Amino acid sequence: MRLSSRSGSVEQSHIRSMTRACNAMGGINMAQGVCDLEVPRAVIDGAKAAMDEGINIYTPTEGLPRLREAIAAKMQRSYGIEVASEQVLVSDGATGAFYTACLTLLEPGDEVILFEPYYGYHRSTLTSLGAVPTFVRLEAPEWKLDMEALEAVVTPKTRGMVICNPANPSGKVYTREELEAIGAFAEKHDLIVFSDEMYEHFLYDGAQHIPALSIPSLKERCVTMSGFSKVFSITGWRLGYAIAPASVIEAMAQFNDLIYVCAPAPLQIGAAAGLEQLGEGYYGILAQVHQHKRDLFCDALRDAGLAPSVPAGAYYVMTDVSSVAGSDDFEKAMKILEKTGVASVPGRAFYHDDAGKNMVRFCYSKPLEVLEEAAERIRKLR
Ligand SMILES: Cc1ncc(COP(=O)(O)O)c(C=O)c1O
Structure with missing residues (x-):
């Protein structure tokens, strides 16, 4: 059968082939952000009941x-943000929330700005719907916002932008000043801001999460996406949500119904129980544990002669692998896998051009004993 032109736009072949190669050799998969940690008791018990x-x-x-x-x-x-429950849509993951938001708010041909390195699903969701991603590059290791570069990509067709805060894959955490600048920019050009805040609780070294919704100029023009996959370690439950003005949520709900009908019923109760019973202490410990894992793995990368871009949030580390043999990021990632049995994602997954050719991304949200083993193995690269 002939495939539609849109089917080619959602390829994730390199992540898949790394995972396949990793499984074939019984390696440690630090390519995918599966988050195979313990699920909080309150969440499991809530769903079971x-x-x-x-x-x-x-x-x-x-x-x-x-x-x-x-x-x-x-x-x-x-x-301290006032949100009415009519402003919340529960969907099949933050993935479902973003997809229904794009269906609701974008026309084919609309341009949407992505910061590079980007999260691949953001780009693929846009292209699968005929929207056109445009790119503004942030540079390692600081990933500082460049307002001039942002202004330079705006055209009459620009309809929105995506921010990922904290960012997958860079670990960037946006400051209030940066978000205010984005708010002013969005207002000036009448843009929608899609704010993916999936990693809002994965923050290090005292970094603070500033929700886009807390910026007055973004209140009426942002769609916030977040979810439970990472924070409760339930990636397979498919539960996330969007927050937006009630009229937008009402329109998004039509697509949510069409595509997913609803999120899994008992699992919604599990997530609700988790939110109700787990206080700020839980999120604080989650951040501490991940900060320890970040430090442990970044130390190993440095010992191996690699150059990690130490993340301020989320749980990925973009790493400069210029010193590894191979002509590009894919060969380098394969070389690391062959020599150490640790799988990473080639940098090209996060850039529209070859800017990622000396980069790979590791996900360090792994059980501690697995991460310690991975760190030992990575040191062998030296
Ligand atoms: C930035 C970001 N947003 C969304 C998701 C997916 O979230 P969900 O499992 O809720 O669909 C991920 C998963 O890796 C992610 O990294």
């Missing part, structure tokens, strides 16, 4: 009221 209590049928497409309210309450508790 919900199944036993018969919460197994379709829910409203917007999500169960209890979960929408728990998300709104958490925005208030964590950030």
Whole structure:
């Protein structure tokens, strides 16, 4: 059968082939952000009890009221941001939230600015819908926002921009000043800001998460995406959400219904129980544990003669692998895998051109004993 032109636009072949090669040799997969850590008891127990209590049928497409309210309450508790539950849409992961947001807000041909290095799903979601990503590069190791570069890519077709805060893959955490500058820029050019805040609780060295919604100029023009995959280690449950003006959520809900019908009913209760029962202490420990893992793995990378760009947030580390043999990022990632049994993602997955050819990304959200083993192996590269 002939495939549609859009089917070629969502290739992730290099991540897949690294994972295949890693599995074939029984290696440690630090390529994908699967987050195979322990799920909090409250979340598991909440979902189990919900199944036993018969919460197994379709829910409203917007999500169960209890979960929408728990998300709104958490925005208030964590950030002092007032959100009505009508402004919350529960979807099948932050992935589903972004897809339905793009379906709702973008026309084919609309340009949307992405910061490079970008998260591949952002680019693929846009291209699969006929929107056109344009790129503004942030440079390692500081990944500083360059407002001039941002102004330079705006055209009459520019309709929006995506920020990933904290960023996958760079680990950049946006400052309030940067977000205010983005807010002023979005206002000036009448843009939508899609703010992916999936890693909001993975922050290091005292960094603070500033939600896009806390910037007054972004309040009415941003769609916030976040979810439970990472924070509760439930990537396979497919639960995330969007926060936007109620009229936008109402329109997004139509697509959410069409594509997913609803998020899994008992699992929504599990997530709600997690939000209700786990306080700020839980998120603080999560950040501390990951900071330890970041330091442990970055030390090993340095010992191996590689140059990690130490992340301020999220749980990936972009690493300069110029010193590794190979003509490009893919060959270098394969060489690292062959020599150490540790898989990474070739840098090209995060750039539209060959700017990633001396980079790879490692995901260090691994059980501690696995990470220690990976660090030992990486040191062998020297
Ligand atoms: C930046 C970012 N957003 C969204 C997701 C996916 O989230 P979900 O599992 O909720 O669809 C990921 C997963 O790696 C991610 O890195």
